[in-house]
Amino acid sequence: MTDDELRIGTAEREAAVKLLGDHMAEGRLALEEYEERTTAALAARTRADLRPLFADLPAPHPAFMTTPAPYMPAPYTSAPPPVGYAPAPPPSTESDRLRVVAGVLQIVLPFGIGRFYTGHNNIGLAQLLTSFIGIGVIWSIIDGIIILAGGGTDANGRRLQA
Structure with a gap:
């Protein structure tokens, strides 16, 4: 038609x-x-x-x-992909990091270690530096409890695995 x-x-x-x-x-x-x-x-x-x-x-x-004619894509060609080409992985909504590991690290080693594990290096560094005056230890323990209770995210904003 x-x-x-x-x-x-x-x-x-x-x-x-x-x-x-x-x-x-x-x-x-x-x-x-x-x-x-x-x-x-x-x-x-x-x-x-x-x-x-x-x-x-x-x-x-x-x-x-x-109006111009509607867009018609070029016919499929079976040309090989360029050398070194790797298709992008599908976007994931869940992190490869575990919530339990991050929370336990925050509580057992209250120096921001759990934050380093999740990729939040700036927060981990702040907790490490403030742990010498005591505030960082309390902050890390509370942060670990929050991560265990409500989850958290990794550095890319993806939810930590349960």
């Missing part, structure tokens, strides 16, 4: 009549010719029926006459 064989609806007919009215207002169509073309536009069933009504008129035309 070609593009011109497609059936049109009321919206396309009304758009064509409006555009014909614009052409009449510009003085390109006499009243009698406008009436003939609008009658033909209202009786049109396919895009091919509307196309001759605008053949001798400049733009604006109905949208289907001005």
Whole structure:
């Protein structure tokens, strides 16, 4: 089926009549010719029926006459991928790191070790440096409990595995 064989609806007919009215207002169509073309536009069933009504008129035309042909992808070729090409792995919503391991490391070794494990190196470093004054130890233990209770994320924002 070609593009011109497609059936049109009321919206396309009304758009064509409006555009014909614009052409009449510009003085390109006499009243009698406008009436003939609008009658033909209202009786049109396919895009091919509307196309001759605008053949001798400049733009604006109905949208289907001005839009480019739809994109057609190139045919599939079986060319081998380039050397060294590896397809990207599918995106994962779950981390490869374990929540239990991160939480236990935070509690047992309260120096930010669990944060280093999950890839949050800046937080781990802050906990390590503040552990010498005691605040980092408390912070690490509370952080470990939170990780065990509610989960957490790795450095890429993916949820830790249960």
